[in-house]
Amino acid sequence: MVYRKTKIDGWFELQRTICPICGKSGGCMIHKDGNKVACIRERSEIQFGKNSCQSWLHQLKNGAKVNVSENVAQTKSRKKFPVHILHGFFSKLVSDTTTTISPKHKLHLNGERQISDNTITNRQYRSFPQQPRVTAKNVLGQFEERLTDHNLTMGIPGFYMNNEGWTINGQSGILIPYRNEYNFITGFQIRVDELKNFVETDQINYPNLKAYVKKQPNFVQIQINGQNYWEGELAQGKKETIVDENGEILGTVKLAKGQRYYWLSSPNKKYGTAAGDPVPIHVAIPSNQLKKWNMAIEEDLKNPNIDSYSTLRKADSVWLTEGALKADIAIDRIVEAFSNVIEEVGDTMLATPGINSWRSLLPMLKNMGVKRVNLAYDMDAIENESVNQYFHDMVKEFKMQGYEVYVAAWSLKNGKGIDDCLLNNYLPQLRKL
Ligand SMILES: [Zn+2]
Known part of the structure; x- marks a missing residue:
């Protein structure tokens, strides 16, 4: 299927087919009339889809034969449960005895990523369960029957029902929790072992x-x-x-080449639920602080009023990047590398899955009381023209909303991402914009 129905009426995402404007696949949308495209990479005069994913409108000169009816993959999905309920299920998932971290995955985290065993424990990285049916049963417990009610409109991303019962959708890889500003686990990315072309x-x-x-x-x-x-x-x-x-x-x-990171997600499956809408954002804090945060949240969950949760992470300064694993690694190194100015630069890092979803950060920044942001996006990405456009718009919007904006910069030869740079013992330079 090459046209995927989107939330915007009459607009279809181009999947595995190249966009006539930017020549790349994935993310851009075409209108059902075949006369206009909303491209996420090539700028035009008209901005489109301002709220979540940014794109620009382009008219197609000769029009296109868009046979939407024949080619549409309709996304069917339950809505996600509220975050505190999702957290209940997801924290059960990471604590279940059937979800551990495999020796192979541990080796990857210990080795290439230089993450200690203690940190793996605190951050609750897991391997995608080998017997998803058994894990699903353990996680759902007494709720299994209630979730099977076909009138229910809400669900858990990744969970769905097949002929044998509830199970979890996904493939072999490392499960990386996304935590929000209250330390609720709101989703997972799977770093898949095998890239699929x-x-x-x-x-x-x-x-x-x-x-x-x-x-x-x-x-x-x-x-x-x-x-x-x-x-x-x-x-x-x-x-x-x-x-x-x-x-x-x-x-x-x-x-x-297929992607390395996928969401734990189960749209288009019976009682299945997509990971997005809204897209999860990850709040990374130093590993030793996370240990305490994990204990505090158990207390908070007894309190019905989310606005008074004591686990809300407040921060004057935050770092911004893409990808939760990267943020987790980087923030542990930042507290060491910037120890003499840590109050100023901040010990919290927020990660969106991609730079184009930066707008979804805005409510979280407000809720956390942030005044300063340090942008720490991949160096090669910033040199990429389309990403540079997001970057430019992001900086402009942050400044307009009164944030102090800094950019973390390093030489590309010292590492692609801020995590690589710090793991290679190089210090990024912070420059005020
Ligand atoms: Zn495009």
């Missing part, structure tokens, strides 16, 4: 050509008008133009 095509210009990976990593089948046309191995990352015997272009294919 997919084929990117150009459905807007060549809707008759479809292609998919028949066997990972690179054995691909191409179909024209539903008929098998070609199959074989495709080199990764290279766009190929498919031409028939008369030299007529049939379309393009490109074997693209």
Whole structure:
């Protein structure tokens, strides 16, 4: 499926098909009339979708044949439970005896990421359960039956029901908890062990050509008008133009690398629930403080009034980045590297899953009483033009709302992300913008 229904009426996200404006796949949207695109990478005069994910409106000169009805993947999902209820289930998930951290995953965290065993324990990293059915049963306990009520409109991301009962959707990898400003676990990302390739095509210009990976990593089948046309191995990352015997272009294919991080999510499954809406934001604090925070939240949960929760993390200064694991690693290093000015720079780091969801930070910054933000996004990303546009808009908006804005900068050769830079023992420079 290449067109995914979005929350905006009449707009469909382009998946695994290239956007006619930016030439990339994923994130951009097309209108059902086929005459306009909301591109997340290429700027125009008209901003679109201001609230969560930012994009820009473009008119298509010649229009496009968008056969939406044939190609729509309809997202069906329950709404997520309120955060304190989600936390109840998710904290049971991480404390269940069937979810541990596998030796292989521990090795990755200890080694490449330089995370100690103590920190792994405090941060509650887990491996995706080997027997998701058993884990789901343990986590749901007495609620199993109530969740099966088909009139229920709310659910738990990742959980769904199959023929045998409740289970958890996902694949082998490391489960990374996303915690909000009250230390509620509001979701998980899975750092998958195996990257799955997919084929990117150009459905807007060549809707008759479809292609998919028949066997990972690179054995691909191409179909024209539903008929098998070609199959074989495709080199990764290279766009190929498919031409028939008369030299007529049939379309393009490109074997693209799948993502490393996925949400624990279960839309389009029976009683399933998507991870987003709103997208989880992670609050990373130093590991030793998290240990205490984890104990405090148990007390808070007995209190029905969320506004008076003592676990609300207040912070004058916060760091901002993308990705929870990165934020967790970085904040433990920041308290060491900046120990003499830690009050000033702050010992809290907020992570959105991507830079384009930066707007979803705004309510959280307000709630936490933040006055200063240190932007610590990947150095290579800032050099990337489309990301740079988000960055520019983000800085402008933060300044307009009265925040002091600093940018953390380091040389790309010292590391891509702030976590790499600090793990390599280099100190990022903070510059006021
Ligand atoms: Zn685009």
